[in-house]
Structure formats: C-alpha cells, structure tokens
Amino acid sequence: MTTLTARRSPVRTVLALLIVAVMLFPLYWMVNASFQTNEQLARRSALWFPLGGTLHGYRDAFAQQGGHLLASLVVALGATALTLLIAAPAAYALALLRAPGGKVLLSVLLVVQLVPGIVMANALYEIFGSAHLLDSAFALILADSTLAVPFAVLVLRAFMTSVPGELVEAAALDGAGAVRTFVTIVLPMARNALVTAGLFTFLFAWGDFMFATTLNLDSGTWQPITVGLYDYIGAGTNTTSWNSVMATAVIASLPAAVLLVVAQRHVAAGLTSGAVKD
Numbered sequence: 001m002t003t004l005t006a007r008r009s010p011v012r013t014v015l016a017l018l019i020v021a022v023m024l025f026p027l028y029w030m031v032n033a034s035f036q037t038n039e040q041l042a043r044r045s046a047l048w049f050p051l052g053g054t055l056h057g058y059r060d061a062f063a064q065q066g067g068h069l070l071a072s073l074v075v076a077l078g079a080t081a082l083t084l085l086i087a088a089p090a091a092y093a094l095a096l097l098r099a100p101g102g103k104v105l106l107s108v109l110l111v112v113q114l115v116p117g118i119v120m121a122n123a124l125y126e127i128f129g130s131a132h133l134l135d136s137a138f139a140l141i142l143a144d145s146t147l148a149v150p151f152a153v154l155v156l157r158a159f160m161t162s163v164p165g166e167l168v169e170a171a172a173l174d175g176a177g178a179v180r181t182f183v184t185i186v187l188p189m190a191r192n193a194l195v196t197a198g199l200f201t202f203l204f205a206w207g208d209f210m211f212a213t214t215l216n217l218d219s220g221t222w223q224p225i226t227v228g229l230y231d232y233i234g235a236g237t238n239t240t241s242w243n244s245v246m247a248t249a250v251i252a253s254l255p256a257a258v259l260l261v262v263a264q265r266h267v268a269a270g271l272t273s274g275a276v277k278d
Contacts, residue, residue, distance in 0.1 A: 030250060032050050035053035037056070064244075065232065067228075068225040069225050072225040076205040080205065083198070084197060086145070087152035088182075092156075096186070097178060117210050121211055121215070124146070136222055140222065155196055155200075159190050163189055206224075206256060226252075
C-alpha cells in the first residue's frame with residue numbers, strides 16, 4: 001500500500017499543478033496583457049510574454065481610476081470597521097451571555113443569508129433616497145454592512161462558543177463585568193475569527209458592484225473601482241485601450257490578493273475554530 005501511494009503521489013502532484021495552472025491562467029493573462037501595447041493586443045497571434053511591453057496602461061489606470069480606487073478603499077475599510085463593531089458584541093452576547101431570544105435571532109441571521117442582494121438594494125435605495133444619503137460613502141458602507149454583519153456574527157459566534165467557560169467564570173470572580181471580560185479576554189482569544197470576518201467583509205465591500213451601481217447617481221463622486229472599471233470598458237474612447245483596462249483590473253485585484261496571502265493562516269484557523277463545539 002505504501003509503495004502504491006508513493007507511485008501515485010507524483011501523478012497527483014502533476015494533476016494538482018495542472019489544475020492550479022488552469023485556474024490561474026486568466027490571472028496571468030490579465031497581467032500579461034496589462035504590460036502589452038494596444039498594437040500587440042490587436043495582433044492575431046497572441047504574445048505569451050510581454051516582450052517589449054509598456055507601463056502606459058498603468059499610468060492611465062492611476063490617472064483615470066485613482067479616485068475610484070480611493071473610494072473603494074474608504075468604503076471597504078469603513079464597512080469592515082462597522083461590521084466588526086456590531087458583529088463582535090452581538091456574537092459575544094449570543095455565545096456566552098445567553099441573550100434572550102438568541103436562537104430566534106440566529107434563525108433570522110441564517111434566513112437573511114438567503115435574501116437576494118438585489119432585493120435589499122432596491123429597499124435600501126428607497127430608504128437612502130428618503131434620507132438624502134444616495135451618492136455617498138456612508139450609504140455604501142451601510143449597505144455593504146447589511147450583508148456582512150449576519151455572516152460575521154455567525155463566524156464569530158462559532159468561535160466564541162469554544163471559549164472555555166472557566167475563563168469567563170474566573171473573570172467574573174475577579175470582579176470583571178461582561179464588558180471587561182469581552183474586551184480583555186474574549187476579543188484577544190478571538191483574533192483569528194476577527195481577522196476572518198474582517199477579511200471577508202473587506203473583500204465583499206471591495207468587490208461590490210450591485211450596491212455601488214444602485215446607490216450611486218450617474219454623476220456620483222463615490223463610485224468604487226468596480227463601477228469605474230465597468231464605465232471604463234463601456235466608454236467609447238477607451239474600448240480599444242485594453243492594456244489600460246487590464247492594468248486597472250490588476251491594480252484592483254492586488255489588495256485582495258495581498259490580504260489573502262498575508263492573512264491565510266488566521267483565516268484557516270478562524271474558519272475551523274468552533275467547528276467541533278457549538
């Protein structure tokens with residue numbers, strides 16, 4: 001059995017590398033195209049490497065899409081902060097304080113995950129329109145948080161249920177109240193879960209297109225990079241500048257890629273925490 005496994009391992013490795021190569025090829029081609037000139041991209045024969053490439057696309061991307069990138073960063077960071085500010089205490093109450101109606105609230109949170117986003121977008125458009133919040137960063141932050149908070153509460157609660165009850169009891173015996181126990185004991189222990197919830201919230205807000213198009217006017221000043229890239233492709237003067245389009249896509253993908261690489265250890269621990277005990 002050991003010999004057979006050893007013989008199969010190189011085959012499995014090769015298959016795994018092929019699968020990864022197929023999955024990553026669109027990303028490579030996006031980067032490759034971003035360094036090519038428009039003349040090179042227009043050729044019938046594809047260039048597999050950006051020989052004689054140019055940075056013109058990146059200069060155009062930063063010049064024309066810099067404001068959209070800043071808007072996406074502000075909205076994503078704001079949504080992440082607001083989501084964790086709401087979800088962490090809520091998860092603590094549901095997991096360790098046994099708040100009344102906790103099971104009902106958990107059921108509601110699960111049901112909310114099934115509500116189509118477009119339904120919420122239409123409802124929020126009416127609400128924010130009445131409150132004169134359309135075309136603002138605050139509206140996008142609130143909208144993104146409406147979908148992120150239920151998910152973050154579920155992730156954080158799953159971890160907090162695994163916090164040893166002895167620690168909470170010991171803190172209570174030392175005179176610590178619920179708030180102090182939450183800040184000094186639970187939050188430090190829930191670091192991986194907080195990173196996980198915060199990362200997924202940031203990625204969702206960064207890549208959001210539905211709320212960004214629904215809650216922004218045509219002349220909106222707070223249009224994220226997703227809307228900027230969509231308009232960039234649709235603009236008549238830029239439809240032939242595909243190196244600029246690809247450069248914008250590369251720049252827009254970098255924050256997500258960097259965060260996933262840096263936080264992958266915390267994400268893996270955060271997603272598996274509380275999987276045994278609930």
